[in-house]
Amino acid sequence: MSENYKFDTLSLHAGHIPDKETGSRAVPIYQTTSYVFNSTEEAASLYNMEVGGHLYTRISNPTVAALEQRLAALEGGASALACSSGMAAMHLVISAICSSGDHIVASSKMYGANINLLQHTMPRFGVKTDFVNPNDPEAIKRAIKPNTKLVFGEVIGNPGLDIMDVPEIAKICNSKNIPLVLDATFNTPYLMQPFKHGANIIVHSLTKWLGGHGIAIGGAIVNGGNFDWGDKDKFPTISGAHFALGGISFWEEFGPSALIAKIRAEGMYNFGPSLSPTNAFHLMQGIETLPLRMKKHIENTHSIIEFLVNHEMVEWVKHPDLETHPDHEVAKRILPKGSGSIVAFGIKGGREAGKAFIESVQLASHLANVGDAKTLLIHPGSTTHSHLSSEAMKEGGLTDDMIRLSVGLEDINDITKDFERAFKAVKKLNK
Amino acid sequence: MIINFKGAKTYLGTGGKSLDSTKKTLCFLHGSGQNHFSFVQQARFFAYKGYSVIVPDMPAHGLSDGNPCKSIKENAEWINDLLVELKLKNVVVIGHSQGCLVALELNKIFKNTLEAIIFVAGSNEIPVNQYLLDLSIENPQKASQMMVTWGHGIDGDMSINKWPGHSHYGEGNNIMCMNKPKALNCDLNSCNDYSDGIDAAKNIKVPALAVLAKNDQMTPLKSGLKFVELIENCETHILDCGHFLPSERPVELNSIINSFLLKLK
Numbered sequence A: 001m002s003e004n005y006k007f008d009t010l011s012l013h014a015g016h017i018p019d020k021e022t023g024s025r026a027v028p029i030y031q032t033t034s035y036v037f038n039s040t041e042e043a044a045s046l047y048n049m050e051v052g053g054h055l056y057t058r059i060s061n062p063t064v065a066a067l068e069q070r071l072a073a074l075e076g077g078a079s080a081l082a083c084s085s086g087m088a089a090m091h092l093v094i095s096a097i098c099s100s101g102d103h104i105v106a107s108s109k110m111y112g113a114n115i116n117l118l119q120h121t122m123p124r125f126g127v128k129t130d131f132v133n134p135n136d137p138e139a140i141k142r143a144i145k146p147n148t149k150l151v152f153g154e155v156i157g158n159p160g161l162d163i164m165d166v167p168e169i170a171k172i173c174n175s176k177n178i179p180l181v182l183d184a185t186f187n188t189p190y191l192m193q194p195f196k197h198g199a200n201i202i203v204h205s206l207t208k209w210l211g212g213h214g215i216a217i218g219g220a221i222v223n224g225g226n227f228d229w230g231d232k233d234k235f236p237t238i239s240g241a242h243f244a245l246g247g248i249s250f251w252e253e254f255g256p257s258a259l260i261a262k263i264r265a266e267g268m269y270n271f272g273p274s275l276s277p278t279n280a281f282h283l284m285q286g287i288e289t290l291p292l293r294m295k296k297h298i299e300n301t302h303s304i305i306e307f308l309v310n311h312e313m314v315e316w317v318k319h320p321d322l323e324t325h326p327d328h329e330v331a332k333r334i335l336p337k338g339s340g341s342i343v344a345f346g347i348k349g350g351r352e353a354g355k356a357f358i359e360s361v362q363l364a365s366h367l368a369n370v371g372d373a374k375t376l377l378i379h380p381g382s383t384t385h386s387h388l389s390s391e392a393m394k395e396g397g398l399t400d401d402m403i404r405l406s407v408g409l410e411d412i413n414d415i416t417k418d419f420e421r422a423f424k425a426v427k428k429l430n431k
Numbered sequence B: 001m002i003i004n005f006k007g008a009k010t011y012l013g014t015g016g017k018s019l020d021s022t023k024k025t026l027c028f029l030h031g032s033g034q035n036h037f038s039f040v041q042q043a044r045f046f047a048y049k050g051y052s053v054i055v056p057d058m059p060a061h062g063l064s065d066g067n068p069c070k071s072i073k074e075n076a077e078w079i080n081d082l083l084v085e086l087k088l089k090n091v092v093v094i095g096h097s098q099g100c101l102v103a104l105e106l107n108k109i110f111k112n113t114l115e116a117i118i119f120v121a122g123s124n125e126i127p128v129n130q131y132l133l134d135l136s137i138e139n140p141q142k143a144s145q146m147m148v149t150w151g152h153g154i155d156g157d158m159s160i161n162k163w164p165g166h167s168h169y170g171e172g173n174n175i176m177c178m179n180k181p182k183a184l185n186c187d188l189n190s191c192n193d194y195s196d197g198i199d200a201a202k203n204i205k206v207p208a209l210a211v212l213a214k215n216d217q218m219t220p221l222k223s224g225l226k227f228v229e230l231i232e233n234c235e236t237h238i239l240d241c242g243h244f245l246p247s248e249r250p251v252e253l254n255s256i257i258n259s260f261l262l263k264l265k
């Protein structure tokens, strides 16, 4: 009773206690689409959002809810909502807050799909975005307009590893009464909890480190509950009368959880990007070991960085925990446990060398994901960006010799041996 | 709905329906440092059952401005004046925690008809320790966090919630943080200073219901059980949870209140 359990304990337990009927210790997978109503009154009370409960799995599900409550506890948020992917989470937040004519300020250095959604898709629906340098709080301040409805960025940017100065940016957003929405996929709540630094909304791709095993796609929104949506002119669909439920004001009815209530009633109801209960179970299984895995991810990352920095075949290494990284000071301040397990490095010999390296590793997997327990890598110059010239890649902040590495949990000596073999192959090619 | 009352912006939760003075009114009174959001799963439930529901944010609480009331009596007078101004005649008052003390005083002075009183996690006295009183001045946010942690049973610790995706702690802290900084200290002092509860409880002549919590660390069950003994014919239920029954056991609490209301004439 009133233990205020710590992070490691919550990772294992939050969201579930064994039910009295079966005693099941694991979170049961409620593989069902719908739930029998005990009475017409009960059904009506769920439809009217009078009390909590489940009516249809597109809107909520007990297994998915256990995951949501675990995430809310780990982030220290008021409420959370899990959905089918990280991109679904991002779209749900934007469509819940913005309408045609609204404006977003976003980081210019983010995951490609995040950029595409804001740069190309949302403008078709009248929502425009100005992109600014994520490590320049003053530039963010200057970009805010009267119709700006949110500021968005990745705490640790993918793939450039730029670090946002969250407390500084949060101060700016707070002074302008604009929510700060952060993609916290690369840090996870283990490395940093954005609400403690003043952020208001978090989106996660659970596919990555939170799930941690490369077996299920999923996303989540965690609502800090610390944003005042009361300005009816600015946030008319959250605090003003909404078409759902006879003109409900989500803000006046649900206060700290207004945003999640709105996303459930509108986003999940009308767009329907729900997470399958089985995937929720798999993702939760991953979260159980998040603290252990993140510790080892960081440990291995620091070892790999040292190995790469000292390797004759490596031109450069980029990681925020290196003093040479431009955001190193910010990283030390807001990510004291480490700034994640993605490392970028340049291989001597350019595009061809990168290709040869990738083709010569045996243990590390060449694929388009990050945050798996296994070591992963990709060479954008010969895959995702192979159609671009070296110059065009540079414009996007990438180089053709760059390899992106997602450091896994293998024995560190096995990873370095694997890389050593690949470097030898590259050396032969360079001769 | 927002009204201007006694010169201050005042928010009244109505459960998503309009106030209707021709119907029976359920008036919910929130606890120390709380506001109308702590009754989120009661307000809509009873409004949709056909009752006229009013959940005021007391001055300086939730979405209301104004200065916080400084005693239980002042709270009761404010509520009396509000209900009279709104011409709400047949009222059932439902208090949670401090709201129960306010209900005891309201019963003495209410100018219209009080049909019944419902005490949720109630007692005739709510002493507050000096540490918390001091902390509520120095660091109201920390004091709120401590109350939220003490206040919940195991469901709080484990983030177990009937309401999918919601965290008792995260939500509870933010509900309390919405109040003006001075509100919590005024509330806690009002509770601590209140000493007329025994006589007020003996004075109750209308039907009464008490719903107490087994693991209540704010108004302990022992104190609650002594309190209900003072009231003539108080229907009493005990639920297996902490102090925050309205969010910890919404379905059970609503069902008990609903059955009680149906028994009233």
Ligand SMILES: Cc1ncc(COP(=O)(O)O)c(C=O)c1O
Pocket (backbone or CB within 6 Å): A085, A086, A087, A088, A111, A113, A114, A154, A158, A183, A185, A186, A204, A205, A206, A207, A208, A217, A218, A219, A370
């Ligand atoms: C930072 C970041 N955000 C969001 C996403 C999208 O996640 P998902 O694949 O779960 O939609 C990714 C995927 O790589 C990512 O790296």
